[in-house]
Amino acid sequence: MIRTLCSLCLLGLVLGCSEAQQEDPRRVHEFVAPNESERLSPNLPGLFRDSEINCASFAEAVNHFVAMGQERAIESLRDLVAHKPQGTMWDKLEYRTACVCRVLFEPKRGEAPRLPGCICWGIVPWTSMRSEKWPLLPVIQSGSSFFVIKQCGVFTGLMEPSTSYLCYCFAHGDFRQIPVPMPNRPQARQDLEALRESATWKAINWQERSSGGGEKFILGEFARQAEQTPNN
Secondary structure (H helix, E strand, O other), X not given: OHXXXXXXXXXXXXXXXXXXXXXXXXXXXXXXXXXXXXXXXXXXXXXXXXXXXXXXXXXXXXXXXXXXXXXXXXXXXXHHHHOOOOOOOOOHHHHHHHXXXXXXXXXXXXXXXXXXXXXXXXXXXXXXXXXXXXXXXXXXXXXXXXXXOOOEEEOOOXXXXXXXXXXXXXXXXEEOOOOOOOOOHHHHHHHHHHHHHOHHHHOOOHHHOOOOOOHHXXXXXXXXXXXXXXXX
16 A cells, blocks of 8 residues: 555655755745644644744654554655645645654665755755765754754745655655654753764855855754753
8 A cells, every 4th residue: 555655656756956056045035834733633743733843842753653663654644744735835744744754764775865855945055064974954963862954945946745755765765663862951952062063063164055044043943942842
């Protein structure tokens, strides 16, 4: 059943824009997501229902699907987004589903699944944030914590439907078997500081960005995610 689903989904795949494409800095926007929380099941992880992300809610969402096992998790993720139009801009649910998939499916043969198609994050300096050093983008792991780059960027086309990206991850990644750590606020703060001081982070050339955002914007968002993580 899963293979049939994925075959159908892949027919609707929207090809993503490449890293080398040039963006218009005037088109950088902060996403304003539609209010979809009223239509979502209260049994879903808070990541999909809450307006803000924190390190614990992201880990909870990943572990929610890990505990289901591959087949049930894929069916649940499909059902989560299947009721709504696919490939919609400014869509919080599409974006967060894709972010969870980045962690839920681990690299197969040492290569992480590609980014969701048709999104270019205008605040990310792609040349110095290559996938070999930052394999989970737009998610960044530091220690026990996962931080999510805010849904802000430059579009050169419609967002890839999350059902298609889910099928891609199923075909090209291995479903995670082990839950991720559940950090508390002190741990998230510690992990963020370790990220800031890491040689990999310091090697990023933020001058590549001609558009808004950049290091200050991203670290500010990561700090909010750390501070909104519960203490226990």
